[in-house]
Amino acid sequence: MTEKIDTIVAVSMLLSGLLITLIGFNIIKLKPKKPEDEEKMAIWRKKFSNSFKIEGLLIIIIGAFLSIAPNLNSKSANWSQAQKDEMKKQVLNNSNFLQNLNPDTADLVVTCIVDKYTEKYTLQDSWKQDKMPQEQIIELTMPIMKECFQIYGIESNK
Numbered sequence: 001m002t003e004k005i006d007t008i009v010a011v012s013m014l015l016s017g018l019l020i021t022l023i024g025f026n027i028i029k030l031k032p033k034k035p036e037d038e039e040k041m042a043i044w045r046k047k048f049s050n051s052f053k054i055e056g057l058l059i060i061i062i063g064a065f066l067s068i069a070p071n072l073n074s075k076s077a078n079w080s081q082a083q084k085d086e087m088k089k090q091v092l093n094n095s096n097f098l099q100n101l102n103p104d105t106a107d108l109v110v111t112c113i114v115d116k117y118t119e120k121y122t123l124q125d126s127w128k129q130d131k132m133p134q135e136q137i138i139e140l141t142m143p144i145m146k147e148c149f150q151i152y153g154i155e156s157n158k
Helices: 002-024 035-068 081-093 103-120 123-130 134-151
Strands: none
Touching: 002 035, 081 103, 103 134, 123 134
């Protein structure tokens, strides 16, 4: 949901920045409501055109940044659904404890583990962890697993 909002904000900023810039460069001409206000409008244009140019371009740059670099704070953004599904299979296949649970419960727990792991670690972090000793990997993943077990009321001896 936040990805859609981020996209809407970025596009809105791009469009509003473009509009403000075009007004600043007098490409879009604002017309007065009354003909006698033409002189006031010319003074207004002279007074604000430079700030409209600068602010419009600044808003365009910010909007472009937001659209090019979305989800900088979301580490799970670089995980594809296929990668998450494959990780679920690996977690389930490598755990006799999870395999002995009710299949629906096991699926919920494994989904929880994968979701929390992908929120916490990037895909690049995962590749680095593949080169770590098993003990170190267990230290990283055990708190996530314990949290998910606790969420679903499962007690583990480990």
